[in-house]
Amino acid sequence: GIQVEQSPPDLILQEGANSTLRCNFSDSVNNLQWFHQNPWGQLINLFYIPSGTKQNGRLSATTVATERYSLLYISSSQTTDSGVYFCAGLQGGSEKLVFGKGTKLTVNP
């Protein structure tokens, strides 16, 4: 099955800073999602982005499927952005969403 690697594993920012989170996958994927897990444990669906670029407010994501990576951009970070960011991919022919180990983001006031 596919392997999903995320970097960096931990990131500490001051409020207002920008950041880029990266997700590499070992094989082509048909479905690439980014999630934010808040401190209460809920996984919030950020982007469904098999390819291309999408933007939602201060967040945007880009997936380059041919090069097997995806990036999540967070601009003007806020303390409420803290939590763990997961990317997950679905390999062709499989129903199983494979998660990376996550990036733990801490935004300090």
Next chain:
Amino acid sequence: DAMVIQNPRYQVTQFGKPVTLSCSQTLNHNVMYWYQQKSSQAPKLLFHYYDKDFNNEADTPDNFQSRRPNTSFCFLDIRSPGLGDAAMYLCATSLILGMDQYFGPGTRLLVL
């Protein structure tokens, strides 16, 4: 608002005492999933239902069972919880296989 609902949010059970976690959805999605997430780890898929078709992951212990009585509801039964089963249990849905998944708030299970 359409959503995925899990009850209870916190569940305490005793070692070996059967426990049932529930999930309901108002999205009218065909697929429902159960994940287990232990501390500082990524979610791990236990099984999923596509309509009434049940699909078990090969490494899911027999101690874990699931029921889907109708489109809206899905249950996770742990027949004899062990201390190692303490975790967050997440329910998710998708319209069809391969589409984006939407997660509920999770049930945190504590085994004493």
